[in-house]
Amino acid sequence: MRTQVGILGAGPAGLKLSLLLAQRGVESVVLEARSRQAIEQTIRAGVLEQGTADLMRELGVHRRMEKLGEEHEGIEFRFRGRGRRIPLKELTGKCVTLYAQHEVIKDLVAARLAQGGEILFSVQDVSLEAIDTERPRIRFRRDPDAPFELLECDFIAGCDGFHGPSRATIPESARQEFVKTYPMGWLGILTQAPPSSRELIYCNSDRGFALVSTRSPEIQRMYLQVDADDDIRNWSDDRIWEELRLRLATEDGWEPIEGPILQKSIVQMRSFVCAPMQYGRLYLAGDAAHIVPPTGAKGLNLAVSDARVLAEAIARYYRDGSDHLLQRYSAICLRRVWKAERFSYFMTQMLHRFSEHSPFEREIQLAELDYITSSRHGLATIAENYVGLPIEWDT
Ligand code: RFL
Ligand code: PHB
Numbered sequence: 001m002r003t004q005v006g007i008l009g010a011g012p013a014g015l016k017l018s019l020l021l022a023q024r025g026v027e028s029v030v031l032e033a034r035s036r037q038a039i040e041q042t043i044r045a046g047v048l049e050q051g052t053a054d055l056m057r058e059l060g061v062h063r064r065m066e067k068l069g070e071e072h073e074g075i076e077f078r079f080r081g082r083g084r085r086i087p088l089k090e091l092t093g094k095c096v097t098l099y100a101q102h103e104v105i106k107d108l109v110a111a112r113l114a115q116g117g118e119i120l121f122s123v124q125d126v127s128l129e130a131i132d133t134e135r136p137r138i139r140f141r142r143d144p145d146a147p148f149e150l151l152e153c154d155f156i157a158g159c160d161g162f163h164g165p166s167r168a169t170i171p172e173s174a175r176q177e178f179v180k181t182y183p184m185g186w187l188g189i190l191t192q193a194p195p196s197s198r199e200l201i202y203c204n205s206d207r208g209f210a211l212v213s214t215r216s217p218e219i220q221r222m223y224l225q226v227d228a229d230d231d232i233r234n235w236s237d238d239r240i241w242e243e244l245r246l247r248l249a250t251e252d253g254w255e256p257i258e259g260p261i262l263q264k265s266i267v268q269m270r271s272f273v274c275a276p277m278q279y280g281r282l283y284l285a286g287d288a289a290h291i292v293p294p295t296g297a298k299g300l301n302l303a304v305s306d307a308r309v310l311a312e313a314i315a316r317y318y319r320d321g322s323d324h325l326l327q328r329y330s331a332i333c334l335r336r337v338w339k340a341e342r343f344s345y346f347m348t349q350m351l352h353r354f355s356e357h358s359p360f361e362r363e364i365q366l367a368e369l370d371y372i373t374s375s376r377h378g379l380a381t382i383a384e385n386y387v388g389l390p391i392e393w394d395t
Contacts, residue, residue: 193259
């Protein structure tokens with residue numbers, strides 16, 4: 001088999017890349033380790049930056065998002081039992097769209113298949129070969145008993161997430177990895193209940209962080225900070241609701257609207273960057289190259305902006321024969337990635353309880369929240385990062 005761009009992974013990065021390339025007349029084949037059903041059902045992110053939602057429109061895959069998604073013009077920070085609103089739209093002219101990642105995946109898969117694009121699901125034993133030559137290859141099997149096949153490409157896009165094989169194919173001597181782990185995880189639930197709040201609530205309470213988010217008028221998403229090594233079996237539904245009520249309580253008696261819990265799990269928090277994001281003819285995009293803690297709601301959005309840069313760089317190569325933009329791919333992406341890493345780190349530090357904090361450091365944290373939410377400049381810095389910074393093409 002042969003194609004121009006071999007794409008590993010049908011997550012937001014890989015699927016957006018294949019659609020952007022098709023729009024620019026470049027062929028690609030997507031190889032995905034999981035089944036179509038599995039990728040369309042995994043519960044993950046929910047906040048689309050303005051630019052991510054705009055790209056859905058540019059690609060013509062916006063119809064379900066416009067029907068089922070919801071634009072939010074502000075968010076709330078809650079601490080010391082009171083809420084402070086961050087008016088995103090008023091401060092930046094932009095908003096965010098609440099629309100589940102697995103719905104985005106459904107839209108992108110359907111659109112790519114409708115174009116006649118090739119996505120091979122449930123592939124096995126994937127490895128990358130000859131990535132430092134002009135004919136890199138992907139070796140894989142269609143199922144465990146099938147013979148190995150080779151997909152020959154001009155370029156390989158490693159969009160295979162944090163645990164995929166792409167990143168490790170780059171020799172260790174040719175990459176640097178930056179890691180930060182946090183002493184906490186997030187326990188996330190989906191509940192069948194009406195929305196507790198019109199806007200997202202990020203809450204720093206003495207008992208730890210809590211987040212109220214949404215998925216639809218019927219389904220809500222909420223999170224609780226827990227210890228990094230906590231086990232979901234320690235959390236009965238009653239204990240989860242009790243903790244959400246206590247953490248989110250306000251002076252005027254606010255309580256979340258409770259319902260049956262449909263799904264619950266704990267996710268780890270980490271920051272990670274691999275630099276550079278390219279080697280030979282292999283280009284990493286999305287979680288394969290970087291991870292952020294979910295506090296800033298940036299992971300999916302970064303995956304999408306990498307795909308935008310890579311599609312443009314590859315398209316220019318075929319159009320003008322110039323690899324100038326390809327050479328700068330990593331530098332262009334990392335400029336935005338590090339700013340999102342900074343924002344996600346900052347939000348995590350500001351909103352969680354840290355057991356190592358002294359009473360002094362706790363007061364400093366609350367003063368920071370007070371300052372950020374009462375100064376116009378403080379509010380603006382949160383707002384412009386939350387709705388998404390621009391891609392800066394000059395490096
Ligand atoms: P993905 O989505 O992980 O997709 C990678 C795909 O590659 C496949 N794969 C392979 N394919 C072929 N061969 C192999 N050997 C392969 N190995 C793996 C995988 O099966 C998978 O389908 O990476 P991508 O495209 O880079 O997208 C990244 C985002 O999914 C991720 O950053 C976000 O979900 C992070 N995130 C959030 N991001 C936001 O922007 N806003 C949010 O509100 C937000 N909330 C979240 C989140 C992540 C969470 N979890 C579960 C970690 C909330 C949570 C709880
Ligand atoms: C979500 O709805 O899943 C969500 C919202 C905001 C975040 C992270 C996750 O910061």
